[in-house]
Amino acid sequence: MEMTEQILTKIRESVRRAKEGAFYRGHFAGIEPEDIRSLADFERLPFTEKEDLRRAYPMGLRAVDEDEIVRIHSSSGTTGTPVIIPYTSKDVHDWAVMFKRCYETAGAGKSDRIHITPGYGLWTAGIGFQAGAELLGAMAIPMGPGNTDKQISMMIDMKSTVLCATSSYALLLAEKITQRGVLDRICLRRGIIGSERWGEKMRRRIASELGVRLYDIYGLTEIYGPGIGISCDRECGMHMWTDYFHYEIIDPRSGLPVPLGEVGEIVITTLEKEGAPLVRYRTHDLTRDLPGDCPCGRPYPRIDSLIGRSDDMVKVKGTMIYPSRADELLAQVDGVSSEYQIMIDHLNGKDIVTLFFETATPDEGGRGNLERVVKDSFKEKIGLTITAKAVGMGDLPRSEKKSTRIFDNRY
Numbered sequence: 316m317e318m319t320e321q322i323l324t325k326i327r328e329s330v331r332r333a334k335e336g337a338f339y340r341g342h343f344a345g346i347e348p349e350d351i352r353s354l355a356d357f358e359r360l361p362f363t364e365k366e367d368l369r370r371a372y373p374m375g376l377r378a379v380d381e382d383e384i385v386r387i388h389s390s391s392g393t394t395g396t397p398v399i400i401p402y403t404s405k406d407v408h409d410w411a412v413m414f415k416r417c418y419e420t421a422g423a424g425k426s427d428r429i430h431i432t433p434g435y436g437l438w439t440a441g442i443g444f445q446a447g448a449e450l451l452g453a454m455a456i457p458m459g460p461g462n463t464d465k466q467i468s469m470m471i472d473m474k475s476t477v478l479c480a481t482s483s484y485a486l487l488l489a490e491k492i493t494q495r496g497v498l499d500r501i502c503l504r505r506g507i508i509g510s511e512r513w514g515e516k517m518r519r520r521i522a523s524e525l526g527v528r529l530y531d532i533y534g535l536t537e538i539y540g541p542g543i544g545i546s547c548d549r550e551c552g553m554h555m556w557t558d559y560f561h562y563e564i565i566d567p568r569s570g571l572p573v574p575l576g577e578v579g580e581i582v583i584t585t586l587e588k589e590g591a592p593l594v595r596y597r598t599h600d601l602t603r604d605l606p607g608d609c610p611c612g613r614p615y616p617r618i619d620s621l622i623g624r625s626d627d628m629v630k631v632k633g634t635m636i637y638p639s640r641a642d643e644l645l646a647q648v649d650g651v652s653s654e655y656q657i658m659i660d661h662l663n664g665k666d667i668v669t670l671f672f673e674t675a676t677p678d679e680g681g682r683g684n685l686e687r688v689v690k691d692s693f694k695e696k697i698g699l700t701i702t703a704k705a706v707g708m709g710d711l712p713r714s715e716k717k718s719t720r721i722f723d724n725r726y
């Protein structure tokens with residue numbers, strides 16, 4: 316992204332604020348905000364990694380007086396120490412303003428009834444969807460995750476018009492609604508789907524089974540939460556609210572910016588955040604910048620839908636596999652569902668890749684044919700010999716959180 320004098324000024328201000336906190340005082344020791352005079356100076360600043368934020372536990376990121384903090388959130392601590400992000404009331408408000416803008420971009424307004432299935436709690440998801448809905452003046456239905464039967468009956472009785480969910484949970488709901496034959500009692504018109512990487516085939520299934528238009532929303536707990544960007548009606552990438560943050564797309568290995576339009580990792584610097592400003596935060600999300608203006612006329616730049624996580628990319632026999640490539644490949648095979656899992660094992664000195672996919676085809680012969688097609692296509696398009704195994708529809712686990720596609724069991 317280009318860097319205007321206005322953004323540089325905001326970055327200097329953000330660095331100054333960040334250094335009020337214990338974490339950046341150490342991390343940026345010897346770096347003064349006035350030293351950042353150009354894009355090149357900015358690109359020399361050290362990155363901030365999630366591991367750094369863990370070391371700041373519990374409140375080392377706090378960059379304002381304790382009295383100014385009105386809320387904390389925490390990103391998932393499945394591995395080790397969680398990350399705590401403190402918010403001031405301005406931070407909470409700014410997040411709601413961005414989220415309201417997301418709803419508006421998705422065509423939602425005051426008369427909508429917004430069915431929120433992401434979780435509430437330390438996690439930023441549910442409450443972000445809720446605050447944005449309330450600021451919009453719509454009616455929030457704060458379901459949280461789970462209890463699919465109740466979700467569907469509330470959806471019918473409350474006449475929910477907007478569904479907020481992860482892609483895997485939206486798919487589960489769509490399947491259950493179809494199974495029960497209650498689609499004609501569902502009033503949903505739009506789905507706002509969390510920025511988990513999801514294939515075109517899964518998107519088409521959810522949209523057609525629920526009869527809704529879908530929007531991809533982007534965000535992460537460390538930078539407010541979901542709602543810092545969303546796709547518009549034109550379905551050509553997600554607009555990013557760059558009046559609140561600056562982003563870069565870098566090569567995850569070299570740390571250098573990639574040429575415009577090439578895939579890399581998105582790195583974010585907050586411009587307005589008070590409680591825990593972050594500078595050059597590595598998200599590990601892979602995407603690319605979409606050049607040019609969106610036909611919708613919004614002035615905000617766009618990134619492509621997420622391609623995966625830089626840490627999900629796995630190398631097998633010198634070939635890179637990332638989930639989106641498998642998504643694309645399976646989308647082109649008739650009779651195969653969007654759900655799959657890839658297992659990588661190391662047996663007798665060799666790496667073995669097994670891809671499990673779902674199909675509605677019941678007979679052995681049909682399944683055998685599909686397995687051959689998937690195997691050949693993998694060899695042809697990705698350059699890797701795999702074992703393909705067909706399983707029945709619904710046999711692979713669905714999750715309410717983000718689903719993992721590739722399991723590397725080699726280490």
Ligand SMILES: [Zn+2]
Nearest residue numbers: 547549609611
């Ligand atoms: Zn647009």
